[in-house]
Amino acid sequence: MATEPSDGHAAATGEPIYVDGEEALDQIVAENDVVLADFYADWCGPCQMLEPIVETLAEETEAAVAKVDVDANQMLASSYGVRGVPTLVLFADGEQVEEIVGVQGEDRLRSLIESYTN
Template identity: 70%
Template sequence: MTDELEEIRRQKLNELRDRGKAGSADESEPERVSEPISVDGKSELTDIATEHDVVLVDFYADWCGPCQMLEPVVETVAAETAATVAKVDVDANQQLAAEYGVQGVPTLLLFADGAPVERLVGMQDEAQLRSVIESHA
């Protein structure tokens, strides 16, 4: 009985979320993205940077310890701030990383109005990321 109730709750919650998404699609502003978006290539990054006011781009590598430590911070920032968060795997996108001057990971670039405005290299705490985002929001 408890499992059935839990399943009903999950279904209702999903219905409410879907209804909320449908309502925001009518607005002229782009829908807020609450999870990091994986980026594969320059055109995809350009599209995201121009569609959203403030975009935090996390250049990372799977083998990078500090990148792994930064991941939950980036996910929290995506969920709780107005910034859209994009993730770029530097191993899969070497040319894109080079184009933005990424020489080490993690490197975070903040885009505002489609252009890069801030660069943060190395492990960052949540408060620092929130401050940088808020200064450009």
């Protein structure tokens, strides 16, 4: 259905972008005005509850959504001070502007994203 554009702007697909490493996350943040980074773990029940919300936000908002597996990217998670999962980090204009720990409702996350995209 959606394909990856050749210029690396995967956010245009409306799907979460799975990140492997700090360089990949830095590139996504640099290429998009607003980025929601979801630091998650496959074994985390609350992360699984949050996943459909994050996927909806990727489809329906102007934010790029990055998914960061904390088990595969321990150094990256540590560099952002992630102590528990899920942790959502919101970037606007290349800067970290928000950090939210735990499952949040779609409405709250949508409002937060829209406060930076509008």
